[in-house]
Amino acid sequence: GNIVSALSVIACLGTMCGWLILQSEGPRAAANAGIFPKFFGETNKNDVPMKSLVFTGILMTIVFFMTMSPNASEQFKILILMSVYACLVPYIYAVIALPITMIAKGKSKSKSFYGYLFLTAVALIYCLFAMLGSGTDTLFWGCLLLQITIPLYSYVAKRKKERGEVILLNQ
Structure with a gap:
């Protein structure tokens, strides 16, 4: 104890x-x-x-x-599932960015690229299954979160491009 x-x-x-x-x-x-x-x-x-x-x-x-609920355990369950979902979003972006960055840096022909590509696929599948397993309510709110972040990033990328800054990579 x-x-x-x-x-x-x-x-x-x-x-x-x-x-x-x-x-x-x-x-x-x-x-x-x-x-x-x-x-x-x-x-x-x-x-x-x-x-x-x-x-x-x-x-x-x-x-x-x-997310207030008459049942505290139900509320905490919702909050935990939403926070896990929200934490997975940046991981998915990072996982997808790795091969894109390697290709942009000319590393797509290296032996390590295919190993990283495999790990990227495994990580992406794991994240997607974790998101799908969180339930329909969490999936709905999580997809709404994604729909908000993508246009927001597009707006930021457009502003950076207008200022002549690099959008994808820090070269």
């Missing part, structure tokens, strides 16, 4: 650290790359992107209230 409790506390602390990194550093990196608005990249005197943390906290609170 005590060992399991201690391990649970350690797991919660590790999860909290991971959450802070995911909620602050992801948007910060995207802002520094010009994909997200610049305020996500602004930091305080301790180099912490507080505006990003506050913004994502507000969004999470809105989602929390949108």
Whole structure:
């Protein structure tokens, strides 16, 4: 009993650290790359992107209230499935970007390219099965999330192109 409790506390602390990194550093990196608005990249005197943390906290609170259920376990189930789905979206983008980047860099003829292509296919299949297994409600909201992010990225890419910046690769 005590060992399991201690391990649970350690797991919660590790999860909290991971959450802070995911909620602050992801948007910060995207802002520094010009994909997200610049305020996500602004930091305080301790180099912490507080505006990003506050913004994502507000969004999470809105989602929390949108998924309110008389049964707390059902609400947490919905939130967990939605967060897993939302976390898989950047992984899918990254998985798809790897072979595209390798081709753009002229590495498509290398032996390692086919190994990475195989790993890309495995990772993509895994992510898609995880998304499909999350249930119809989560799949609906997740597809809505994807439909929002794709035009948003297109808008950002168009702005970068108008400024003469590289869209796909940092060359």
